Each structure stands twice: as C-alpha cells, then as structure tokens.
Amino acid sequence: MNVPEDLRYTAEHEWVRVEPSGVVRVGITDFAQDSLGDIVYVQLPAVGSKVSSGDSFGEVESTKSVSEIYAPISGEVTARNEGVEASPEIINSDPYEEGWLVEIQIADPSEVEALLTAAAYAELTQS
Amino acid sequence: MTLLASPLHERHAALGAKFAAFGGWEMPLEYAGGGVLKEHSAVREAVGIFDVSHLGKARIAGAGAAAFVNSCLTNDLGRIKPGKAQYTLCCDEASGGVVDDIIAYLHDDDHVFLIPNAANTTEVVRRLVAAAPAELTITNEHRDYAVLAVQGPRSTELLAALGLPTDHEYMSFETADLDGVELTVCRTGYTGEHGYELVVPAGDAVAVWDRLFGTQVEARACGLGARDTLRTEMGYPLHGQDLSMDITPVQARAGWAVGWTKPEFWGKAVLSREKADGPRRTLWGLVANDRGIPRAHMQVLAADQTVGEITSGTFSPTRKVGIALALLDSAAGLGEGSQVEVDVRGRRSSMTVTKPPFVTPSVK
Numbered sequence: 038m039n040v041p042e043d044l045r046y047t048a049e050h051e052w053v054r055v056e057p058s059g060v061v062r063v064g065i066t067d068f069a070q071d072s073l074g075d076i077v078y079v080q081l082p083a084v085g086s087k088v089s090s091g092d093s094f095g096e097v098e099s100t101k102s103v104s105e106i107y108a109p110i111s112g113e114v115t116a117r118n119e120g121v122e123a124s125p126e127i128i129n130s131d132p133y134e135e136g137w138l139v140e141i142q143i144a145d146p147s148e149v150e151a152l153l154t155a156a157a158y159a160e161l162t163q164s
Numbered sequence: 165m166t167l168l169a170s171p172l173h174e175r176h177a178a179l180g181a182k183f184a185a186f187g188g189w190e191m192p193l194e195y196a197g198g199g200v201l202k203e204h205s206a207v208r209e210a211v212g213i214f215d216v217s218h219l220g221k222a223r224i225a226g227a228g229a230a231a232f233v234n235s236c237l238t239n240d241l242g243r244i245k246p247g248k249a250q251y252t253l254c255c256d257e258a259s260g261g262v263v264d265d266i267i268a269y270l271h272d273d274d275h276v277f278l279i280p281n282a283a284n285t286t287e288v289v290r291r292l293v294a295a296a297p298a299e300l301t302i303t304n305e306h307r308d309y310a311v312l313a314v315q316g317p318r319s320t321e322l323l324a325a326l327g328l329p330t331d332h333e334y335m336s337f338e339t340a341d342l343d344g345v346e347l348t349v350c351r352t353g354y355t356g357e358h359g360y361e362l363v364v365p366a367g368d369a370v371a372v373w374d375r376l377f378g379t380q381v382e383a384r385a386c387g388l389g390a391r392d393t394l395r396t397e398m399g400y401p402l403h404g405q406d407l408s409m410d411i412t413p414v415q416a417r418a419g420w421a422v423g424w425t426k427p428e429f430w431g432k433a434v435l436s437r438e439k440a441d442g443p444r445r446t447l448w449g450l451v452a453n454d455r456g457i458p459r460a461h462m463q464v465l466a467a468d469q470t471v472g473e474i475t476s477g478t479f480s481p482t483r484k485v486g487i488a489l490a491l492l493d494s495a496a497g498l499g500e501g502s503q504v505e506v507d508v509r510g511r512r513s514s515m516t517v518t519k520p521p522f523v524t525p526s527v528k
Binding site for chain 2: 074075077078096098099100101103126129
C-alpha cells in the first residue's frame, strides 16, 4: 500500500495534507480505496459547514459497501472536490492527489500534530 | 467454522483476488487490476470467467428419477427434453417458502443432476432423500466438481477456440472432452449475457481454467461481486435475499418456474391458494431518480407510510444509477411507474417502481 511520508493520517483511513495557505486537504488512503473497491458515489459536506474532529461529515460508497467519512480535524469546510463528485473513480485511481475530498480551514493547528505519522499509519494497516 | 475452498483457490490468490465467504466457501469477490466495474463490463462487452465451484451438485439416479424430482420440485420437467436444463424451486410443503432455487439437468428419465446454492445443498439433499423411494440413489457431490461460468458476447469464440461445443440451444447441455477431461458444457448462466457453464471434475479444474485463459480471446477473471451486479441488473433473484423460506415464488414473481398443472410438487396446495387469493406482497424493481443507492433491508415508503422493503440493491454499472428489487405490499396499490421513497441511512431517495430486467438480456 502507498503511504506518502509527507502526510498525516487517522485511524479511520483518511489522510491530511497541510497546504501552504494554512488549510488542510483531506482524502481517504490507498488502503481505504482498495478495501472499498470501485467507488461510485461520494457525498461531501457543504462549503461553509463547521465540523468538529470525529464528526461524520460525508459518505464514500462503492459497488459493494458504504463507508462514512469523518472530519479528521475541527474547522470550517472551505472547498469540496467537485471532480470526485462527478467522477468518484478518481478516488480509486489517485487517492492522494486528484482524489482529495475537502479542504478545511483549521481552528487549532496543534490538532495536526496529534494525527498519525506515515510510519504509525503504515503499521496500523499491517496489523 | 472453517471455510471450504475451491480447487482453483491458488489460481485466484495468484491473480490477487480478494476473498469473501459465500455459503460456507471462501470465493473470489474481485481481482487485482479488475474490480467490480471492470469485471462487470468485461462480461457485458467481451467475456468473463467466474469460478462458481461453491454451487452445490447433487445426483438423482435410478428408475423413475425424473418423475420423482418432478413430484418434488416446482417446475415441470415434462416441459423439457433430455439434454436440457431447467430453473426450478424446492419449496416447503407446509409454508410454500423457498428452500432453494436450483438448475436441474435432465439427462434421461432415470438420471437428473441438480445445481443448488452452496448454503442450501445439504438441506435440499436431505429433503429429497427423506422423500425418495428406495430404488433411487441420491448423492451429494458438492466437492466432486468445479463449475466455471464463461459469460459474455465473446464466450462462444472462446469455447470454439478450444474445440468445445458452442452451437447448442439456450439451456441445453452437451458432454465434451478437453485434453481427456470429460466435462459438461451447458448454455446457462446468471449474468443475462450469452454464456456457458462448465461442470468439471474437481481434480481437473486447474487444467481447464488454464486452458480457458490460454486462448487468443482475452478473458477477464471475474469475482462474485460482479456476478451480483450482473444478476441484479437482470432482476434474477438471489436465494437468501429475494427468495427465501419467508418469500414464496408467488410473491417473488417466480410463478413461471412452477408447473401449476402438475399433479404434485412440494407446496402445491398452499402456493395454489396464495396464487388464487393474490399475494400480500410482490417483488418489483426500483430505479433511483437521484444518486441514492438502495441496499438490502432498506425501507420503501409511499406517502410517508412504509410499503415495503428492499431485498437486493446496488449501483448498476451499466445504467450508472441505483437499482433494487423490493417486496411491495399489495395493499399499497403500487405498480409500474409509481413513485416511492427509500430510506437511505436517514435520507430519502426518490425511486420509480418498474418491472425488471433493468438492462435488456441477451442470453440466447
């Protein structure tokens, strides 16, 4: 499984990338997309919604199952990837780049530090 | 409980299959580099090969075997000639509920071969043995044979490349020889496409599998995930979901597989009564009007009242929309074109009632 070094992760198989602008970009991991299989539907939160870390804020559904997505961090949703809403299969083919889901303006930058490192996440997926 | 494995298990593992439990067997769900959508479209557009060795096999042999089977199972073997197969049901005598749906191969008056579902084979055999006269031999041959389904518009080209019979009629079967392996080639399948099912001695399964993938016709290995989306697009029932001990053939609109005028079959009295009175609920198709994807056990609502329940639901890869089979209460008066809502995890999804299939079949 591909686990890029420069990202942070959650135990719910999501990744977080801190952008230079200070927002974080969120998506699901390679492990998550592989477990789900072909993704056919994504439901994302509205831009402007306030989310708290751990809240369920959307769904990713494959041909065979549905998985909730959780806010990895607290803040306000500032962008959603309309590309994956139109073509959910992008999440399967490119989960860390084109397949991102939302951007969140974070309230407390220290929350990022509490997330899993790539090494810790890689270990989690192997256990 | 330990899961049983197909004789092709190592071939699947080498292809990077993800496995799942089906009726007590560990079978491929999908393959690396494939996935449900690619495997589904391979069958609709070219050819896919499924290992369905988990399906049961049982043999009834002896004087009057066909007449005995005909007095138990619902469909009328009198409608077909030896060398043909038939979709039929094993119903419960008292309730009319469906113990299993089965393909029956009529060899001759004294020999019938059955393909029940994996999880129900033991029970079907038990019921047949309990009812059979002493001169008949009924054997559960579940693990003696592998079953390979070769399905799709290029399936004929593929089998022809191996010199296997291909020009027989839909639902008929022929015995053939492939490198000294005797196998049965039946013009059947559960995908809605032109195709074949090969019944192969378990010990020869690997050799036959390798030959099927060794022709110039490029075939894709397909898992049971794609088999489910393909059969749902056809409105074909899956036992345990759309047919069960609680769902009769009258409710499931499977009356076409019942020989109503036969002198007897298990459940005839109770099912004939239900047919005459009209079932309290009927199986319909639903097509989503929005992006909702219906799933089994979701509630169907009309005017805010629960009017039924989804029995099978998925995303249709061909139509790119949510589709479902649902048991709808007759009292609700719904029919073709009626608008209903489905409770998709707390959200209401709008759907239109329709008669399956959802995609035009091309089996013949």
